[in-house]
Amino acid sequence: MRIVQVGLGGFGRDWAEHVIPLVPEVEVVATADLLEASRLQAIDAGLTTADRCFATVEEAIETTDADAVLVTASLVGHVPAARAALQAGRHVLIEKPFAPSVAEAKELIALAAARGLVVAVSQNYRFFPAPRAVAALVAEQTYGPLHAVGIDFRQFSGADGIASPHHALAEPLLVDMSIHHFDLIRFVLDREISGVDVRTWDPDWSMFTGPSEGCGLIECGDDLTVSYRGSWVSRGPRTTWSGEWRMDFADAEVWWTSRGDGPEGWRADEVRVRRAGRVRKLELDTGPRTDRAGSLTEFVTAIEQGRQPQTSGRDNLGSLATTYAAVESARTRRQVSVADWL
Structure with a gap:
């Protein structure tokens, strides 16, 4: 082509x-x-x-x-x-x-x-082995119905004291980064996001112009809510770019992470299943292209x-609408329906 x-x-x-x-x-x-x-x-x-x-x-x-x-x-x-x-x-x-x-x-x-x-x-971020493997677990209900999800994203941007264009963005967390996580929620859970209730802020010592960290509740229908936290200025252990995910099923907890640094970022992909007190690491199919x-x-x-x-662009409307609904939710400090943005 x-x-x-x-x-x-x-x-x-x-x-x-x-x-x-x-x-x-x-x-x-x-x-x-x-x-x-x-x-x-x-x-x-x-x-x-x-x-x-x-x-x-x-x-x-x-x-x-x-x-x-x-x-x-x-x-x-x-x-x-x-x-x-x-x-x-x-x-x-x-x-x-x-x-x-x-x-x-x-x-x-x-x-x-x-x-x-x-x-x-x-x-x-969809084209990595861990989210694709977990999406299959959800679709097949391998461990029963899914009932709770928590996502934690932690990075420290500007630790070297050097500002970049990224630091001047109006929405460095939600529009530049969280859009990946919102899209992964839709892909892995095979659900549309129905509502968001998000708060964002920026420490006065950070190098960012816009809000660099936040947290919120991401609703995927009436029976499932995702707990989300993201930060560009966390002193905690760095997560991968997809963040750390904990997913509770009826019969097991699944912990996973994806997309490390560099051209071989797929090497950081990991999926662990805790079931009946035992933890098992799943073998992942890396596939030819990530x-x-x-x-x-x-x-x-x-x-x-x-x-x-x-x-496709049509599929991506759900991720885009969620992102801009989250920005509106953070601005107004209230819950926002994603349908209102579609």
């Missing part, structure tokens, strides 16, 4: 260097970024060449006749780049968050549907098979 990569900032360059080469089914035939500085950095790093690096996605598509567009730009660039690609008749894979609003996400979904195209979101390489592979495979990807 011939693709155009749009967005050559730090994260986009990381995609170009460490992710795309892991998926030989795709060929990057052009790149694009509105900022000249980003284009020059990518060229200097050997990640693209001057003759196939453009200022706009329209130029890149017209010049190279690509099949699809990968949007790795910052959030403000997601909708304009995806809209241009879809209007040009190209499939689109977008980094998370999908769009700055649910309304804009719906616009892109409708445009893709009208033109028979795929629009998908790289919710890459992380962002997994989401890119699913995108390509779905198009080849003529189906919607697991992380």
Whole structure:
């Protein structure tokens, strides 16, 4: 599949260097970024060449006749780049968050549907062995019905005293990080999130501009509520990026964690089952592709098979709506229905 990569900032360059080469089914035939500085950095790093690096996605598509567009730009660039690609008749894979609003996400979904195209979101935390194994336990009711879930995410960002653009985000916890956990709740539990009651805050000594930690209750219908805590400024033991999950079933407790640091983050995946006083560690199937390489592979495979990807834009509306409902809940300090955001 011939693709155009749009967005050559730090994260986009990381995609170009460490992710795309892991998926030989795709060929990057052009790149694009509105900022000249980003284009020059990518060229200097050997990640693209001057003759196939453009200022706009329209130029890149017209010049190279690509099949699809990968949007790795910052959030403000997601909708304009995806809209241009879809209007040009190209499939689109977008980094998370999908769009700055649910309304804009719906616009892109409708445009893709009208033109028979795929629009998908790289919710890459789904493509790891631990959540996939636990999702199977839930679906098969291996240990009976699930009745309680607790998630704890702990990191300390800025421990080196160096601020990054990440620290200046308006919602560094909920929109930048918790969206992954909300999406995992929907995937692992195979349930939609119905309501959120969240509180967030930021210590006055932190390097963040927006709220860096929070906690809340995530309702998945009337019979299951997830307890959630997340922090970018915790002095406690660091969790993996997916956090530490404790899930109580009728016949067992399942503890799991996923996505460690680096390109082999799958090595940190672990699932332990406590049953009848004994703890057993499950063997996990790592699979051929994990992380962002997994989401890119699913995108390509779905198009080849003529189906919607697991992380289609339409499916991702639930995760996006939950995220913005959580922001509203934290702002108003009240419970918010996710349905009101869909």
